[in-house]
Structure formats: C-alpha cells, structure tokens
Amino acid sequence: MVIPENSDVYELPTSTIWFDENGILCSIAKKVPQQTVEEAKKTMEEFRKITGEKKVCLLSDSTDSPPANKEMRDYAAEVIPEIAKAVAIISRSAVGKMAANLFFSIKKQPYPVKMFMDETEAKDWLKHYL
Numbered sequence: 001m002v003i004p005e006n007s008d009v010y011e012l013p014t015s016t017i018w019f020d021e022n023g024i025l026c027s028i029a030k031k032v033p034q035q036t037v038e039e040a041k042k043t044m045e046e047f048r049k050i051t052g053e054k055k056v057c058l059l060s061d062s063t064d065s066p067p068a069n070k071e072m073r074d075y076a077a078e079v080i081p082e083i084a085k086a087v088a089i090i091s092r093s094a095v096g097k098m099a100a101n102l103f104f105s106i107k108k109q110p111y112p113v114k115m116f117m118d119e120t121e122a123k124d125w126l127k128h129y130l
Contacts, residue, residue, distance in 0.1 A: 001026055001028055001059070001061050001090070001119055003016065003018055003026075003028075004018070004020070004021075007019065007020070010046075010050050012043050012046055012047065013030075013032065013035065013039065013043050014029060014030055014032055014035060014043060014065075015027045015028060015029050015030055015060075016028045016030065017047075017050065020059075020123070022123070022127060022130065023056075023057070023130055024056075024057045024058070024059050024123060024126050024127075024130070025051065025056040025057065025058050025059070026059045026060075026061075027058060027059065027060045027061065028061045028064075029060070029061060029062050029063065029064045029065040030064060031064040032066070033066060034066040034067070034068060034069065034072060035072070037071055037072060037075050040072065040075055040076075041075075044079055044083075047083065048083070051083065055082075055083060055084060055085045056083065056084065056085060057084075057085050057086045057087075057088075057126040057127075057129050057130055058083075058084050058086070058087045058088070058126075059088045059090070059119070059122050059123060059126060060087065060088070060089050060090070061090045061091070061092075062089050062090070062091045062093075063090070063091050063092045063093045064093075065091075077109070080109070080111070081109065081110045081111055084111050085111060085129045085130075086111055086112040086113070086125075086126055086128075086129035087109075087111065087112070087113045087114075088113075088114055088115075088116055088122035088123070088125055088126050089113070089114070089115050089116065089122075090115075090116050090117070090118075090119060090122055091115070112129060
C-alpha cells in the first residue's frame with residue numbers, strides 16, 4: 001500500500017495508519033518486536049482517539065507483523081470487535097498469511113474478515129460495510 005500524499009498520517013508504535021478517500025482506515029504494520037499487552041493497551045488508546053471511538057472498516061497490510069503469542073491473540077480477540085466493522089488483511093508473507101488465518105479460524109469473530117492478495121479487491125469488499 002502507498003500512503004497518499006494528502007492524507008493525515010498517524011504513526012503508532014506498531015503501524016502507520018491513515019484514512020483513505022472512502023473512510024477506510026488503512027494500516028501498514030511496522031517491522032518491530034511484538035508489543036506486550038500493556039503496550040498494546042496504550043496503543044489502542046491512541047487508536048481510539050484517532051478514530052473518534054467509532055467502529056471502522058480496516059484494511060491492514062500485516063506483512064511485517066510479528067507473530068502474536070496467546071496473550072496478544074486473546075487481547076486482540078477482545079478489542080478488535082469494539083473497533084472494527086470489517087477487516088481486510090493483505091500479507092505478502094507466507095508466515096503472515098498463516099498467522100492471520102490461524103487467528104481467525106481458531107476464534108470466530110463477530111465482524112466480517114477476509115484475506116486478500118490485492119489492495120483494490122480488499123477495498124471494494126470493505127466498501128460494502130462502510
């Protein structure tokens with residue numbers, strides 16, 4: 001994904017995020033060590049400020065996401081339903097795809113989620129949930 005020049009860009013500890021022209025929140029994971037749950041809670045506070053506490057359609061490039069331990073997977077399963085209307089994930093990494101598929105297959109999520117190879121297809125799918 002390429003960040004548009006005219007977007008407000010927010011740097012979080014684990015990702016760079018911005019809203020596209022349709023209101024989809026785009027996120028590119030940073031190649032950083034996995035956060036602790038306490039660090040993730042602080043990041044989530046920042047995230048909620050950026051989104052104005054509203055649920056969003058999220059397009060996430062998780063290629064550089066670190067593998068998540070059980071504690072982080074449990075935390076994500078708890079908070080993502082509070083912030084997401086729908087989630088589209090793009091990963092150019094086999095490990096990233098495997099981790100995302102594993103996470104979403106182990107615990108059924110209360111929001112639509114789908115893996116994509118193509119950003120345009122992912123955005124088209126997310127537009128149905130805006």
